[in-house]
Amino acid sequence: MRIIAGAYKGRNLKSPPSMNVRPTSDRLRETLFNVIAPRIQEARFLDLCAGSGAVGIEALSRGASYATFVDRSRRSCKLIEANLELCRVPEEQHEIYSSEASEFLRQTKAEPWDIVFFDPPYKEDYLKTLELLGSKTSKLLTDEGLVVVEHHHKNVLPEAIGNLRRTRVLKQGDSSLSFYTC
Numbered sequence: 001m002r003i004i005a006g007a008y009k010g011r012n013l014k015s016p017p018s019m020n021v022r023p024t025s026d027r028l029r030e031t032l033f034n035v036i037a038p039r040i041q042e043a044r045f046l047d048l049c050a051g052s053g054a055v056g057i058e059a060l061s062r063g064a065s066y067a068t069f070v071d072r073s074r075r076s077c078k079l080i081e082a083n084l085e086l087c088r089v090p091e092e093q094h095e096i097y098s099s100e101a102s103e104f105l106r107q108t109k110a111e112p113w114d115i116v117f118f119d120p121p122y123k124e125d126y127l128k129t130l131e132l133l134g135s136k137t138s139k140l141l142t143d144e145g146l147v148v149v150e151h152h153h154k155n156v157l158p159e160a161i162g163n164l165r166r167t168r169v170l171k172q173g174d175s176s177l178s179f180y181t182c
Helices: 026-040 054-061 074-087 101-107 127-134
Strands: 044-048 066-071 094-098 113-118 141-152 164-172 175-181
Touching: 026 054, 026 113, 026 141, 026 164, 026 175, 044 054, 044 101, 054 066, 054 074, 054 113, 066 074, 074 094, 101 127, 113 127, 127 141, 127 164, 127 175
Parallel strands: 044 066, 044 113, 066 094, 113 141
Antiparallel strands: 141 175, 164 175
């Protein structure tokens, strides 16, 4: 895995030691960032189920002002920390939490995010987390917020969840990206 573009372009990242973590491929990351490029400058970025942190680090590399990384595995959090150090990302530009995605969202008092990337293990239930993000009372997203969900192409996600409306689906190999806006 490597950073594709931006300030940290070409940096090789450490990969997860286990096949239980399915990192977003370089090709799919490139597709994702081609789509969200107009939104990334100075964005607050949330990488949920972050794994290696590659997506959030790519966001920072391309101009996001801040990234929050959340993963339930402490081992993954240490890997994210190591990858941030490899890229020499300043500490004031990121934070890492070891937590379940939905638990983190219920408890956080952080400023709203501009972009949320949610990539849970393919067999997980996506709805609980998406319902929290799309809640009419939620202050998790900015008014122009974007949620991108990576999922198996056979896993069909709803068109609408609370305030979120799916605007686009991109399929690449066995993976799909669903784009939701407020």
